[in-house]
Amino acid sequence: MSNNLRFKTSKFIDETYRVSFKFNNKKYFGFKGDTLASALLANGVHLLGRSFKYHRPRGIMTSGSEEPNAIIQLHDNSSRTEPNVRATEVEIYEGLVASSQNCWPSVNFDVGGINNLLSPILPAGFYYKTFMWPASFWEKYEYFIRKSAGLGKSPKVADPDIYEHNYIHCDVLVIGAGISGIMAAKMAAKNGFKTLLVDEKSHLGGSSIYDNSEFSKINNQITSSWLEKEINEISKLKNLEIKTRTSVAAFHGYNFLLARENLTDHLPINQRENKVRQRLLKIRAKKVITATGSIERPLIFNNNDRPGILLSSSIKKYIDLYGVACGENIILFTNNDTAYETAMSLIQRGIKINAIIDNREQIDSKISYEVEKNNVKIYKAYTVVDTYGYKRINKISIMKLSKDGQTVIGDKTKLNCDCLGISGGWTPAVHLFTQSGGKLKFREEDQVFIPDVYPSDQISIGSCNGDFSLEEIIKNTLFSIKKFLNIENSEYKTIEIVSGLNLSKRNIWLLPSDKPIGKTKSFVDYQNDATSKDIKLALREGFRSIEHVKRYTTTGMGTDQGKLGNMHALGIISETAGTKMGEHGTTTFRPPYTPLTFGTIVGRNVGEFFDIFRRTPIHDWHVENNAKFENVGQWKRAWYYPKNNENMHQAVQRESKSARDSAGILDASTLGKIDIQGTDSSEFLNRVYTNAWSKLAVGKCRYGLMLNEDGMVYDDGVTTRLGENHYLMTTTTGGAANVLGKLEDYLQTEWPELDVYLSSVTDHYATISVCGPNSKKIVSKVIPDLDLSDERFPHMSFKNAKINNIKCRVMRISFTGEHSYEINIQANYGKSVWEKCMKAGKDFNITPYGTETMHLLRAEKGFIIVGQDTDATMTPIDLQMDWIVSKKKFDFIGKRSLYRSDTIREDRKQLVGLLTENPKEILEEGAQIVADVKKSPVEMLGHVTSSYYSPNLKKSIALGVVKGGKNMLGQKLIIPMEDKNINVIVADPVFFDKEGERLNAKL
Amino acid sequence: MFLINCPFCGEREQSEFKAGGEAHIIRPKQPTELSDDEWAEYLFMRKNIKGVQFERWNHVHGCRKWFNMIRDTSNDQIKAIYKMGEKPPVK
Known part of the structure; x- marks a missing residue:
């Protein structure tokens, strides 16, 4: 060292x-x-x-x-x-x-x-201009551009750390624990407000905590000592929670804020085990006090980016807070008094200051005289025109500024240094204020944007509100907080403040150089290498909006979001365009204020907790029996059950065949179930389904199709009349929540006069479907007391029954076209009843099948799956399901839309069956359907929606939607694929057992 | 994120609610008697105002009740909340 x-x-x-x-x-x-x-x-x-x-x-x-x-x-x-x-x-x-x-x-x-x-040939927009032509070369360019793009390396393995989310509710949130934040927190907490004080640093007190200057005093004590006592006092307050290393990332409407609390990043790695690394705080505050301070502005001059060039206030912080000198021969370059505070801190420790270059002609403050007394040469009305030293600054050259500050005059002087401190005055940190929707105003006299209109119950205090002198900060903080919190007692008696600083500043956004601007590199955005030259070029090329200039030059688009240079970019734009500062507004301040890790954003929602899984009551059995699962909504559904290294196709073929040859069993518990009660239930169903319900007898089931008001198919399912005023509606698995929401909407807002009550019972019942020619024998073994004769228990009817004294409902309904029964039983008995069915079906080779086989079996029957064979553009007529649309009913949801000029078009896409010329060829779902491949451009007639190889028909079958397909029966169409054209014949969508003989067969 | 005062449950986070579009659009009593244009007016046409807008909201992860809200879409200020069937408290 x-x-x-x-x-x-x-x-x-x-x-x-x-x-x-x-x-x-x-x-x-x-x-x-x-x-x-x-x-x-x-x-x-x-x-x-x-x-x-x-x-x-x-x-x-x-x-x-x-x-x-x-x-x-x-x-x-x-x-x-x-x-x-x-x-x-x-x-x-x-x-x-x-x-x-x-x-x-x-x-x-x-x-x-x-x-x-190469920088002369890499101006702003270089990539846009150069790599746009010829367009077909983009892929080649991209390879090289990608290689050189991006900063740093992302991790290649999973993050070993733990993150979490916390909700915080408080009366008052104070952001920033500088001098005004500390005072505000004390006033709030002492007056009974539950207060949270956060600061991004590890210590409290902001920059005042190391302000040991004799030139500014509070009650005759140096600022740091006074503030230390204040901090001691507030750390004992019961009403006040203090969080350091906590950076507010976002300030949303209604005083909702997100903050990142760092808990272990300062600890050695071996002390971080099993500890939460970072916490995302979701804060809802009744009142917010923003005391985020201000950021020192750099100065924009030629080669202002060399290592060794720092903000003057940072040099002060390094020496005062960390005891570190940034150099041994330092020059300060400023347009205001704050650099003289830095000078005093350096002088007190005997660090050499070679010179102070000050833009101002007149410097009149106690502190500047004190610096001069210490034999520091001050160059008044001078500017730095160039710097030297490749990897570390070693020299600067300076020249005198003209009266108007636009040019340099006289001789060039060179000065040696190993560090240059720059100070361009201060920019209030209004980022959070504007994120919350606050409107800024421009203060002409010192060229700063400050808060103007507050969108919520909040206030900005201290230097983020444009108060820069100690006196202003303290006086205005006391006054504003008293008013903001509506309190009598400020907790402070008289405060006497002495300050040796003069607030004058000579603001020149872009400092002149002896070289033409084309030969200079004056960086405005250091991280993205955007220079004043680039900004001027953008303006010359016609960009006017600040948002466009930003994107073209990438000014302010780095990870620092232009915290240093954005003001200068605005200044240079307004000077060059000859407009007034403030007229352009600012670019949008977007969250996060400082970057957040992905870990913090996702918190504990990783791995299996990423999303909610819904498991059926029979889930464990599926797992034990080697089921593969598919996600349907949030449900985990058994997809297929491979045996002896079967692949999916083989398993599905076996399952499909068994279900039709003997018996299959399906876990249908995920289907949505809505319990409907009330004296107007029948009328309600009349209005929400396309078909009629009044005449459905108690104990009978009916399939229903539900439309949107625009006439498009929305959901389907079987509804059972359990009693005179009691129905059980089933919905699709994925649509359950939306259907319930839609029905509630109509009940509450359109038809409040109806006496109907809806209740979701999806999770309350396990649903087991047993199908196939042997299903009756199996169910009769499971429920011996139930009369299963076809006369007493025909297709589309329901019976109450008991299994070992447990009530259950049995429906004879079918989605496979086979004779089948659906047993609904209280969810916690689901698995045992399933196992009973498996046992009873053992002699009949009962075969558990998953969703894939279910889809295949229903496709053989031409039954649609809403969301697969339909999208939001299919009417029941398009689906060739005219039979389900009541002509007699006065009204139902979507009825009027079925004869809009658009919905009665003959050439709408309509659902048809498709058979391949080669019965072994299986179509790809989603493939396009055309009639003529030679026509240019090829006209797309539709696409394949479902496609399978049917083991029962021993051929490939598919469903698809085709323009005007209804009238194309027997016509030849083409499915063009990457390597071949597949010929298909349009067919009836019902491929198997069209007469429904299997459903009604005597077993 | 808004803080919404559900008329049945009280103040709750916006994440418990679902927005349901423009309020006070009454479903025609006799849709079959409407022309295509009249039906389209009901079905598709929405104002989408920048400024004070009347909206429907549903406390979908709470009491499941629908209610009306008057909101200024330019600054997200909620002016009033009232139950279905009630007259708007402000114009």
Whole structure:
């Protein structure tokens, strides 16, 4: 460690606790309390990475979350590796490993540096302009562009850390624990508000906590001492919760905020086991106080990006908070007084300040006189015109500014330095305020945007509200918070403030140079290498909107979201276009304020907790019997049950054959079930289904088709009349919740006069369907007391029954075209009844089948599946299901739409059967259907919706929708595939047992 | 994310609710007597106002009740909430 850069002064650094870490494979030491940035600076390391486009050497520029340059890869190749981490925010711990990004083979020698030399031919929009033609070459270009795009490396394996989400409800949320935030939190908590105070740093007090200057005092104490006492006081308050290392990422409407709390990132890896790494806080606050402070502005001049160039306030923070000098021969370059505070901090520790370059002609403040007294040469009305030093600044050249500040005059002077501090004044951090919907106004006198119109119960205080002097901050905080919280007692008696600072600033967005602008590189967005030249080019090329200039030049589109340079971009645009600042507005501030990890966003919703699984009561049996599952909505449904290494096709063929030859059994518990009661239930069903329900006898079942008001098929299912005023409706598995919602909607809003009550009972019953020629024998063994004779229990009827004294409902309904029974029993008996059926069916080779076989069997019968054979454009007429649409009923949902000019068109897509010329050929679902492949362009007539090989018919069958297909029976059509054209014949959609003999066969 | 005052349950998070489009569109009593244009007016035409809009909402993950809301779509301020069948409290 180079000792002359570390000063023993800071109470935030534990000098008894040495920490070793590795950066770019080299071992360094720092102290507990250091950030990676402060520890590297203490070791004299400034060069941290290469810029995105030109691969220019870049160093640490700031000391906080606004850092554009010092972004590194943390943890290198471990499973925790994380790209784009700001070195200024990483607290070091024993064993930390980090490396530079965007450079190869090393940060010191980077091949991509050639781009810097090529920069004259890499202007804004270079990629757009160059790689657009010829269009067919894009794929080749893309390969190379992709290789050079992106910063850092993403992890290759699963994240080993744990994350979680927390909800917080509070009366008052205070964002930012600087001086105004601390005061606000104290006032709120002491007045009985349940208060939460959050700050992104590990310490409280913001920048005032290391303000040891004699030039600004509160009640005759230096600011840091006064604030320390305040912090001590509030940390004991019961009403106040304080969260450090917590960054508010998003401020949404109605005071809903998201914050990321870092819990273990500062700990050595071996201390992180089984601990939550980061927490996403979902905060709902009655009142929000934003005290997010301000960000120092850089100055925009030629070559303002070299390692060793830092914000002046950051140099101050490094020396005051971390005891680290950023150089041994420092020059400060400023347009306002705050750089003189930095100067005083450096002077007090005996660090050499070679010069201060000040844009201003007149400098009149106590602190500037004090700096001058210490023999620091101040160049008034001067500007830096160039800097030198490839991997670290070693020299600058300066010239005098003209009166209007637009040009430079006189001779060039060169000054040596190893560090340049720049200060362009301050930009209020209004990001969160604007995210919440707040409107900004532009304050002409010091060229800042400040909060104007608040969209919710919130207030901004301190420098994020444009108050920059200590006096303003404290006075306005007291006044505004008292009013905002409507409290009598401010908790503060008289506060006397002394400040030695003058707030004057000479604002020049783009500083002039002796070179023409085309020969300069004045960076506005450091991370994305956008220069003032690029912005001016964009304007010359006709871009006017700030949002367009942003996207064309990529200004403000890096991971730092332009926290430093966006104001300058606006300034340069308005100066060049000759418009007033503020007229353009700003670009949109979008969440997150600082990047969030994916881990934080998903929290515990990973792996099997990613989404909810719904399992049927019989699920365990399926698992034990080797079922493969498919997701239907949130349900896990048994898909097929492979035996002896069968593939899916083989298993489905076997299952389908057994179901028709002897017996099959299906778990149908996932079908939606809605219990309907009330004296108007029949009338209600009349209105929601296309067919008539009034005459359905108690104990009978009926298939129903439900439409949307636009006439398109929405859902289907069998409904059973359990009693005079009692029905049980079944819906499709995926549609259950929506159907219930739709029915409730009509009941509550259109037909409130109907006496009908709906209740979802999907989860209450297990449903077991036994089908096939032997189904009757099997069910009679399971429920011996039930009379299964066809006379007493015909197709489409229902019976109450008991299995071992447990009530159940048995329906004789069929989705396979086979004689079949559906047993509905209280869910917790589902598995045992299923096992009973399996036992009873053993002699009949009862075969469990899954959804795939179900789909095949129903396709043989031409039964539709809503959502597979239909989309939201099929009417019942299109489906050739005219029989189910009542002509007599006065009205039902969707009726009027069935004879709109569009729905009665003859050439609508209609459902047909398709048979391949070669019966072995199986069509692909989704394949296009055409009549003529030679026509150009080929006219698409429709597509295949369902396709299977039927083991019962020993041929391939398919359903599809075809324009005007109803009238094409027997016609030849073509399915063009990648390697061949398949000929098909349009057929009736019912392929098997058209007369329904199997349903009514005497068993 | 809004905080919505369900008229039956009280203040709840927006995630418990589902928006149901424009309010006060009455389903015609005799759809069969309407021309295609008149039916299309009911079926498809919605105002989608930037500004104060009358909307239907459903407390779908709560009491399942539908209700009406007056909301300014330009700033998401909820002006009023009232039950189905009630007259809007403000114009």
